[in-house]
Amino acid sequence: MSTPRLEVEHVRKSFGGLEALRDVSVAVQAGEFLTLLGPSGCGKTTLMRTITGYLRPDGGSIRMDGRDITDVPTHQRNMGMVFQSFALFPHLTVAGNLAFPLSLRGVSRSEQQLRVAEALRMVRLESLADAYPRQLSGGQQQRVGLARALIYQPSVLLLDEPLSNLDLRMREELRLEISEITRRLGITSVYVTHDQEEAFALSDRVAVMSQGQIVQTGTPREIYEHPRTRFVAAFIGMSNFLPVVVSGGVATVEGVAGTIDASHLGEPSGPCTLFIRPLDITLVAGEDPGVNRLVCRVVDAVFMGERMDYVLELGAGLRLKGQADPGVVFARDSRVTAVIPPGKVTRITD
Amino acid sequence: MTLVGLAERWPRRLWMAALLVLFVLFIVLPFVMILLQAFGNDWFGLRFLPAHWTLRWFRWAIDTVDIPKVLLNTLVIGLLATLFSLAISLPAAWAIARRRLALRPLLIGLVLFPRMIPEITFALGVAKVFYALNLNNTYIGIALAHVVLAAPFAVLVLISTFEGVDARLLEAASVMGSSGVSLMTRVILPMAIPGIVAAAIFSFLSSYNDFVLTLLLYGPQTTTLPVQTYLSIGNGYTSVAGAISVILLIPSMAFLVAMLRLVKPENLLGGLKGA
Numbered sequence: 001m002s003t004p005r006l007e008v009e010h011v012r013k014s015f016g017g018l019e020a021l022r023d024v025s026v027a028v029q030a031g032e033f034l035t036l037l038g039p040s041g042c043g044k045t046t047l048m049r050t051i052t053g054y055l056r057p058d059g060g061s062i063r064m065d066g067r068d069i070t071d072v073p074t075h076q077r078n079m080g081m082v083f084q085s086f087a088l089f090p091h092l093t094v095a096g097n098l099a100f101p102l103s104l105r106g107v108s109r110s111e112q113q114l115r116v117a118e119a120l121r122m123v124r125l126e127s128l129a130d131a132y133p134r135q136l137s138g139g140q141q142q143r144v145g146l147a148r149a150l151i152y153q154p155s156v157l158l159l160d161e162p163l164s165n166l167d168l169r170m171r172e173e174l175r176l177e178i179s180e181i182t183r184r185l186g187i188t189s190v191y192v193t194h195d196q197e198e199a200f201a202l203s204d205r206v207a208v209m210s211q212g213q214i215v216q217t218g219t220p221r222e223i224y225e226h227p228r229t230r231f232v233a234a235f236i237g238m239s240n241f242l243p244v245v246v247s248g249g250v251a252t253v254e255g256v257a258g259t260i261d262a263s264h265l266g267e268p269s270g271p272c273t274l275f276i277r278p279l280d281i282t283l284v285a286g287e288d289p290g291v292n293r294l295v296c297r298v299v300d301a302v303f304m305g306e307r308m309d310y311v312l313e314l315g316a317g318l319r320l321k322g323q324a325d326p327g328v329v330f331a332r333d334s335r336v337t338a339v340i341p342p343g344k345v346t347r348i349t350d
Numbered sequence: 351m352t353l354v355g356l357a358e359r360w361p362r363r364l365w366m367a368a369l370l371v372l373f374v375l376f377i378v379l380p381f382v383m384i385l386l387q388a389f390g391n392d393w394f395g396l397r398f399l400p401a402h403w404t405l406r407w408f409r410w411a412i413d414t415v416d417i418p419k420v421l422l423n424t425l426v427i428g429l430l431a432t433l434f435s436l437a438i439s440l441p442a443a444w445a446i447a448r449r450r451l452a453l454r455p456l457l458i459g460l461v462l463f464p465r466m467i468p469e470i471t472f473a474l475g476v477a478k479v480f481y482a483l484n485l486n487n488t489y490i491g492i493a494l495a496h497v498v499l500a501a502p503f504a505v506l507v508l509i510s511t512f513e514g515v516d517a518r519l520l521e522a523a524s525v526m527g528s529s530g531v532s533l534m535t536r537v538i539l540p541m542a543i544p545g546i547v548a549a550a551i552f553s554f555l556s557s558y559n560d561f562v563l564t565l566l567l568y569g570p571q572t573t574t575l576p577v578q579t580y581l582s583i584g585n586g587y588t589s590v591a592g593a594i595s596v597i598l599l600i601p602s603m604a605f606l607v608a609m610l611r612l613v614k615p616e617n618l619l620g621g622l623k624g625a
Binding site: 074077080083090347 | 433516519520521522523524526528532536540541543
């Protein structure tokens with residue numbers, strides 16, 4: 001694999017006694033779209049700011065195309081950034097905002113005009129060149145923000161929760177636009193969000209962050225289907241956790257009729273936690289225990305339109321969430337068998 | 351509208367009316383007196399209105415005390431004092447607003463100190479030093495003395511202006527490649543313009559209206575309007591003094607209007623979202 005465009009290596013950062021980043025390492029390949037996904041306070045914005053150089057890491061290094069840029073000041077890093085707050089200059093028009101980074105780079109007036117016009121066309125705001133930011137809607141302002149971050153062809157595009165100040169409809173529209181534009185330009189992008197849907201829709205790879213660490217990196221599919229920790233599983237989509245005891249390739253849940261095939265989960269034996277998505281569970285009427293067939297009782301059944309949501313009790317107070325096609329409805333308190341496809345079970349750590 | 355509602359509304363209106371009357375009495379009436387004195391003949395406060403109206407006091411003011419020269423002195427000294435005041439206040443306010451200075455309250459106290467003591471107490475000292483340096487009866491000397499009065503207000507106004515410059519915009523500018531001089535001249539100062547204009551107005555008016563310091567430093571070439579007004583009263587020409595006062599008002603007003611037109615505060619809102 002070639003040298004990554006951007007590498008973060010063992011970066012640490014504390015504020016007072018609070019460790020915001022604890023030994024974070026991540027690499028972004030040229031042209032890749034990586035998202036840092038995590039709840040607020042997980043350190044993703046702090047990581048972004050160490051990448052721009054606005055914060056200096058206490059330890060570790062940042063590399064661009066193999067070159068150590070840890071000590072390079074922000075204004076010399078040639079990065080583009082889209083801000084949650086839009087951060088447009090209120091005293092400049094749209095065209096003035098777009099020309100600002102160009103004039104800093106000594107681009108001639110005539111070339112500035114050409115590139116501003118081109119950038120405005122890219123985000124479909126040609127008619128608003130002479131408007132001031134306050135005269136624009138949130139979505140328009142953020143499109144200016146995107147155009148301004150791209151107009152000087154930065155080596156990396158950073159996007160810090162760019163959609164969270166927009167209403168739902170505008171959010172989806174702009175998300176598509178970001179996806180389209182970044183892919184068309186082939187620009188290396190790092191995106192920060194707490195929204196799983198945004199992360200999945202945009203990214204080649206997602207790095208899930210929690211408490212100042214990256215807990216798992218992978219494609220959206222890998223992260224969704226094979227979360228490595230309970231945090232990742234719970235943060236992304238709906239999930240069930242089953243405390244089991246594994247012995248001889250078979251996992252059993254205490255006090256529950258039926259077993260789970262654990263031969264593909266590997267060693268060691270002993271107690272562990274298994275994870276399964278509610279949607280992967282198939283419900284069958286009646287008690288029919290066996291391998292990957294667990295008997296349970298329907299505690300609650302809720303009609304959700306395109307599906308039914310069930311709460312199932314496996315005995316001993318252990319509950320599972322299940323989802324099923326609304327064509328067949330299992331009544332409350334009826335006994336059903338939850339069929340669990342073997343490939344859909346993952347062993348996770350707490 | 352119920353009776354109770356009416357009863358509750360009326361006292362409020364009465365209060366407003368009373369305040370308006372007081373405002374007129376305290377602020378507007380003195381100006382009216384000056385106008386009557388400047389434009390009136392045969393008045394001397396003995397009648398309700400002057401018996402005749404005249405422009406002769408203005409004629410006198412222009413002929414006998416060379417008002418154009420006095421006006422020019424006043425304006426030049428005011429503009430110099432404004433320049434000096436901004437040159438000191440801009441960096442001082444920036445440092446106090448943006449750097450985490452340990453002695454911040456003490457610094458602000460020191461900056462304000464000259465305005466907390468009577469002008470005459472330091473005016474004598476300033477005059478003594480300036481005479482020794484031959485700075486008396488010079489534009490620069492008097493303007494420098496006025497900075498003592500102008501800078502404290504300017505620094506205060508500019509501190510809050512710089513504190514109001516959004517750090518997120520500075521971060522954005524620096525990611526885009528701006529630093530040092532370009533950050534200051536292309537981002538910070540343009541956004542601080544309303545505050546800078548306010549500081550300039552305060553500085554100019556502090557100098558323009560100053561009497562005590564100027565009185566101790568002026569000479570034949572540097573008489574200013576307030577000093578000339580005083581001299582005319584001393585010579586018994588109260589009506590000429592009134593005419594000079596009216597002349598004194600005109601540039602003040604023009605300056606204020608011009609400055610307020612330059613500033614468009616609405617241009618400095620928007621472009622940011624969220625707290």
